Amino acid sequence: MQGMLKTNVPMNWRVLVWNRLNLNQWTDMKFNHIGIPTTDDFDGEIVLKHLGMTVSDHKNNPFGIQWQRYHDNAPYPDLVKTVPHVAFEVDNLAEALKGMTVIIEPNSPIDGLLVAFIEVNGAPVELMEIDRAICKEDI
Numbered sequence: 475m476q477g478m479l480k481t482n483v484p485m486n487w488r489v490l491v492w493n494r495l496n497l498n499q500w501t502d503m504k505f506n507h508i509g510i511p512t513t514d515d516f517d518g519e520i521v522l523k524h525l526g527m528t529v530s531d532h533k534n535n536p537f538g539i540q541w542q543r544y545h546d547n548a549p550y551p552d553l554v555k556t557v558p559h560v561a562f563e564v565d566n567l568a569e570a571l572k573g574m575t576v577i578i579e580p581n582s583p584i585d586g587l588l589v590a591f592i593e594v595n596g597a598p599v600e601l602m603e604i605d606r607a608i609c610k611e612d613i
Contacts, residue, residue: 503562503570506602506613507538510558516541525583526550533612551577554591554598561600570601584611 509529521528526548532540544555554577564570567580567588577598578591586609589602604613 503564503601505538506561506563506600507532507540508558508560509540509542509600511542511544511554511556513543516543519543522583551591551598553577553593557597559591559598559600561602563602563604565603567601567603585609587611587613 509532516530518530518534519528520531523545526545528543528545530539530541532538538561544550548555567590571580571590571592574592574594576590577593578589580588580590582588586605586607587602588604589600592599592601602613
């Protein structure tokens with residue numbers, strides 16, 4: 475079956491999330507990765523000096539696991555640097571952020587990618603708006 479792993483897990487997980495502030499709206503989100511902070515070294519390190527972090531490739535496994543080590547100068551909240559987060563792609567970041575507790579304001583780490591972090595039940599969640607016509611990275 476196309477789009478399925480041998481374990482019957484969909485490769486492009488999509489979820490409909492009830493927008494708790496607009497009771498007439500469902501927000502369509504696509505799972506992108508889970509970021510797991512660590513202080514240890516890991517295989518396949520990708521240094522992102524401009525972001526103050528080192529990551530692994532979340533596309534090298536079917537579940538989107540990405541190890542993340544934050545550099546001493548990383549300007550992120552401790553919650554993001556110490557607690558794993560899930561990341562979802564959204565069509566409209568501004569709309570998805572309405573009524574949410576934003577802990578990292580929308581920013582563009584690379585052309586065609588707009589990201590922000592919110593806090594949900596004490597955990598960080600990354601929301602990503604990707605313009606694939608502009609973004610040259612395979613995100």
